[in-house]
Amino acid sequence: MKFTYSTGQRPLDGYTIKRGVGKGGFGEVYFALSDGGKEVALKLIRGQADIELRGIRQCLNLKHPNLVALYDVKNDVHAEPWVVMEYVSGETLNTILNRHPRGLPQELIQQWFPALCRAVGYLHDHGIVHRDLKPGNIFLESGLLKVGDYGLSKSMSSSHRSAQTQSVGTVHYMAPEVASGNYNKSVDVYALGIILYEMLTGAPPFDGESAQEVMMKHLMALPDLTKVPSAFKPLLAKALAKDPNHRHAGAGELVKEVEAIYTNVAEALPAVPMQKQRPVGVAKEVPVLPRSNTPQPSVPIAMPVAAAAPADPAASDPLTAVPAMSFRDQVGELTSAMAKSALFAGITTTLWAALRLTDNTWGDVGMLFFLTLAICWAILIPTKFWAALKEDEWKRRLILTGCGALIGLLALWLEGWTPSVPGISEGGFSSLPQTSLGLAAGAGFVSYFGLTFGLLRWWKTTNRRRSSWFSFFPVIATGFWALVLLILYPNPEKPYGAAALVMSSMILQWVSPWQAPPPALPRRVRMRRA
Numbered sequence: 001m002k003f004t005y006s007t008g009q010r011p012l013d014g015y016t017i018k019r020g021v022g023k024g025g026f027g028e029v030y031f032a033l034s035d036g037g038k039e040v041a042l043k044l045i046r047g048q049a050d051i052e053l054r055g056i057r058q059c060l061n062l063k064h065p066n067l068v069a070l071y072d073v074k075n076d077v078h079a080e081p082w083v084v085m086e087y088v089s090g091e092t093l094n095t096i097l098n099r100h101p102r103g104l105p106q107e108l109i110q111q112w113f114p115a116l117c118r119a120v121g122y123l124h125d126h127g128i129v130h131r132d133l134k135p136g137n138i139f140l141e142s143g144l145l146k147v148g149d150y151g152l153s154k155s156m157s158s159s160h161r162s163a164q165t166q167s168v169g170t171v172h173y174m175a176p177e178v179a180s181g182n183y184n185k186s187v188d189v190y191a192l193g194i195i196l197y198e199m200l201t202g203a204p205p206f207d208g209e210s211a212q213e214v215m216m217k218h219l220m221a222l223p224d225l226t227k228v229p230s231a232f233k234p235l236l237a238k239a240l241a242k243d244p245n246h247r248h249a250g251a252g253e254l255v256k257e258v259e260a261i262y263t264n265v266a267e268a269l270p271a272v273p274m275q276k277q278r279p280v281g282v283a284k285e286v287p288v289l290p291r292s293n294t295p296q297p298s299v300p301i302a303m304p305v306a307a308a309a310p311a312d313p314a315a316s317d318p319l320t321a322v323p324a325m326s327f328r329d330q331v332g333e334l335t336s337a338m339a340k341s342a343l344f345a346g347i348t349t350t351l352w353a354a355l356r357l358t359d360n361t362w363g364d365v366g367m368l369f370f371l372t373l374a375i376c377w378a379i380l381i382p383t384k385f386w387a388a389l390k391e392d393e394w395k396r397r398l399i400l401t402g403c404g405a406l407i408g409l410l411a412l413w414l415e416g417w418t419p420s421v422p423g424i425s426e427g428g429f430s431s432l433p434q435t436s437l438g439l440a441a442g443a444g445f446v447s448y449f450g451l452t453f454g455l456l457r458w459w460k461t462t463n464r465r466r467s468s469w470f471s472f473f474p475v476i477a478t479g480f481w482a483l484v485l486l487i488l489y490p491n492p493e494k495p496y497g498a499a500a501l502v503m504s505s506m507i508l509q510w511v512s513p514w515q516a517p518p519p520a521l522p523r524r525v526r527m528r529r530a
Helices: 049-059 093-099 106-125 176-180 186-201 211-220 230-239 251-264 327-355 362-384 393-414 439-455 472-488 496-511
Strands: 015-024 027-034 039-045 070-075 081-086 138-141 144-147
Touching: 015 039, 049 070, 049 081, 093 138, 093 186, 106 144, 106 186, 106 251, 176 186, 176 211, 186 230, 186 251, 230 251, 327 362, 327 496, 362 393, 362 439, 362 496, 393 439, 439 472, 439 496, 472 496
Parallel strands: none
Antiparallel strands: 015 027, 027 039, 039 081, 070 081, 138 144
């Protein structure tokens, strides 16, 4: 990227340029130092300078902790206007979203989105509409959110059809009414809704091959709210309404609803522990990545940021908010896992039979296959619908114990026990295998499988957010308890139950979807003076 000015030049009296950091349709942004040593961002305005300066002068005296401060407007020797503004040594929300393609951790949304709304609400309270809210204009410095590029802001009292309405806003965050030029602060509410949707899911609700296609979706299509947690669906449906009159009255109303969700419906959302601060290290510059191919009309003022230190696995984000799945998607995922488990049960049973040193009958192999498959299904069915619920370990263990008891009855039947039903002769069960197993054996099977189901946290093996796609630890733990509890097994000389449990602990991991945890957030440090 070629800039007009290079390191060491002084286009403005009192400021020395260190490097260029951004370029766009409205000009160029440089990192500079004042003669007194203060770090600032200098924005050289090109093109529609009158439009840019009109908005900047309206905002020069605004002061808010979540707004990038504008210090002054100056002209150089060529009469070109420059804006002196706060230097932000952090990264953009855009960059952070790129690291979290499935959405941000709830702790970050809870911290950052209200701050964003308060900054926008402050602009609204002073009669200003931002008009270009997007992740690329939102900066994070040492955990503090700041909104920038509000130089395009427009006074609510100015003409609705002024020339300022041209080429303003980024299409992915542009409200439907912007196309007609008739709008007010409702366009910011709409953009806030888009940003919240993207924070929750990792992607904006509308995308396409061209700006025109995306804009048509803003005008005609409804957002897919099945991807967001249920607590946010009514809020987003209102914020993203096509009719501005049906949206929230302002950013203040929106932030109240968001805070109410986290206060009153916290149990419906994943609980993410706050990350511990890491020690400051040496900074290394990395580029800011674009989120789309759509040209950006305004100039970002993002600064290079510190690269991430080697991630501590325990400090990574283990519970990044996963977009809520619809019931139909859950059923589809469940049936797919059940079908795959049948295939893997057949493969593992065949391998087990081939590796056995003693002879196996087809009855033994068939019993092991059906028992393994039944165990997989008995665990997959309940755990699939626990994914989005707050964890209640004892309730889960109780449910699994009941499932294990049913598996024990199935194992008893597979071993050859037949029920004694009054009025039906024994010949009615002549086609079933016969054995002398009695009530004691039945109690042994039920106890064995009930305890192995209840003692182990089987839902961890099917959780899509488990630490790795496959781990030997659950297999070893299952094998340990399966062997320890063999004293309860009625037929210890043929421990098919233990073999089925161990194979099931492997199969459940193979067939369950897995989502790799996102990388840890990088350290944010102030860059050393050049």
